[in-house]
Amino acid sequence: MGSGRGIRWEGTANGVPAAIIAAVSLIAPLERPWFRSILLIGAAIPIAAFYAWRTVVLPLASGALPEDFTVNYMAAAARIASGHNPYDLSAATRLTVAGPQYVTPLPVAWMLQPLLHASAATQLIVVLAVLQLSLVVFLITTLRALGVKDWQSTVLLLLVAIAFEPVAANIDEGQINLGLLALSGIWLLGWVQGDRWWAGAALGVGVAIKLLQAPLGLLVLWGRRWRMLAGAAIAGLALWLVAVPQYLPDFLFKVAPVLSAGTGLFENHSPGGTVARLLDPGTFLGTVANTSPAARMITLLISVAVLVATFWVLRRPAQGHARALEAAAMVAAGPLIASYSWGTHLVLLLLPMLVLLHWGIARRDWLVAGLVGAGWMLIGPGHNWFQTLLISGYSNMLVLRLMAEFGVIGIAAIWAAALLAVSRQRSADRADAAHEHGADREQDDRAREDHPVAEVG
Numbered sequence: 001m002g003s004g005r006g007i008r009w010e011g012t013a014n015g016v017p018a019a020i021i022a023a024v025s026l027i028a029p030l031e032r033p034w035f036r037s038i039l040l041i042g043a044a045i046p047i048a049a050f051y052a053w054r055t056v057v058l059p060l061a062s063g064a065l066p067e068d069f070t071v072n073y074m075a076a077a078a079r080i081a082s083g084h085n086p087y088d089l090s091a092a093t094r095l096t097v098a099g100p101q102y103v104t105p106l107p108v109a110w111m112l113q114p115l116l117h118a119s120a121a122t123q124l125i126v127v128l129a130v131l132q133l134s135l136v137v138f139l140i141t142t143l144r145a146l147g148v149k150d151w152q153s154t155v156l157l158l159l160v161a162i163a164f165e166p167v168a169a170n171i172d173e174g175q176i177n178l179g180l181l182a183l184s185g186i187w188l189l190g191w192v193q194g195d196r197w198w199a200g201a202a203l204g205v206g207v208a209i210k211l212l213q214a215p216l217g218l219l220v221l222w223g224r225r226w227r228m229l230a231g232a233a234i235a236g237l238a239l240w241l242v243a244v245p246q247y248l249p250d251f252l253f254k255v256a257p258v259l260s261a262g263t264g265l266f267e268n269h270s271p272g273g274t275v276a277r278l279l280d281p282g283t284f285l286g287t288v289a290n291t292s293p294a295a296r297m298i299t300l301l302i303s304v305a306v307l308v309a310t311f312w313v314l315r316r317p318a319q320g321h322a323r324a325l326e327a328a329a330m331v332a333a334g335p336l337i338a339s340y341s342w343g344t345h346l347v348l349l350l351l352p353m354l355v356l357l358h359w360g361i362a363r364r365d366w367l368v369a370g371l372v373g374a375g376w377m378l379i380g381p382g383h384n385w386f387q388t389l390l391i392s393g394y395s396n397m398l399v400l401r402l403m404a405e406f407g408v409i410g411i412a413a414i415w416a417a418a419l420l421a422v423s424r425q426r427s428a429d430r431a432d433a434a435h436e437h438g439a440d441r442e443q444d445d446r447a448r449e450d451h452p453v454a455e456v457g
Helices: 018-031 033-062 067-081 106-111 120-146 151-162 165-173 177-193 197-209 216-222 226-242 245-261 271-279 293-314 322-337 343-362 366-391 397-403 406-450
Strands: none
Touching (some): 033 120, 120 177, 177 343, 226 245, 293 322, 293 406, 343 366
16 A cells, blocks of 8 residues: 555554554543543533523523423313313314324323413423423432442433433423433332332333333333332322323223324334335325324334344343343333334433443443444434424435434334343353352362372271
8 A cells, every 4th residue: 555644454463453453542542531531521511501501591581381281281281170081082183193182191181280370481490390300310310220420420421311312302392201211210220129119100100101111011020020010000000090080991992092003204213103104105294194004014013023032132030230231121122112202202212321321331342332322313413414404395305214214223223232232241141150150160179189088998
């Protein structure tokens, strides 16, 4: 090759290509604590400032209530307060997954009734406070479950969380998903500690509020956490039976089937959305509302395949810190199992992302960390880029159709990272067990050599 300064593959050191040596030399400074401190502090200042500006200063300065909170949640709360069904099931209104109608379980609208007579300013302050506090609860419980104690790891995971686009998007829309995130952090803490009924209660309340984390019930059954299962069942059923139960049959038998059908709208970041868009391109922009029976069947098969693959990798319940990886794998599989996953729903993926980043960085597993980073980028900046092109009137539908799948690819990357981490942790555990067993046998052999040998008469 020429005398340029580009990396040349011919040069090796002990058989290692010079390109790998150059890559390692770029990573080497990250091994120094002072260098990591400079990077973290330099990144924390602008990220924290932008987060505070977008999620606190701007909402309070505008005084406008989040649209989804008013048009969806509060409208349903007003109907309940007036003695009417919150689900508009009249013949004149067509119930759709992507429509403005209220399709969330009853507890959300029921719990918001005390705010009906409060001023708009009070409602805004309560919404912002509850959502921000939910994020704090999630971070505290998750970091405790992972045993994170050093300040650098804490700051890194905190920055990953507040810079994740769905976090700010939930505050922009005033959605309840951050509350579910807080409950998932409480559940993770209990899952790592063992069979805790209060962790099950947190899971049950979360599923009763929204069905997004219902697949975690399968993980609880698989792990034989009976107290956790009982806590989830009692808490979830109690909340459903208290929150205007007279309308519960409408949700179960009229609304839930519509939700399970899914949608091909570009905002649906699930395999079901991808399949619907492929089989009927008219669903991409919502010109066609219904998904075909073939799309529903393929979506069901994909969901079953994801579940089988996840539990095949998990195989048997783990002990110790590997339990967090189990939880990460199942939470990461959730959006791939669901028939639809809005961008704001994907805030729940913060749980597996933080778990996997903490595990991957501690073990220098850059493939796992890289897959999580790719998912973070595709779900956040990647989808924002797609939305910008769509709103600006960009006309190349092939490019838009491909970019609409960024979210699905990002979810799949995080799920793959979780399965890879579980597999590698299991291999490491088996190797450690074999090493300990070999050491014990060697010690026993040495002990037998020192024993006196009885004389043979």
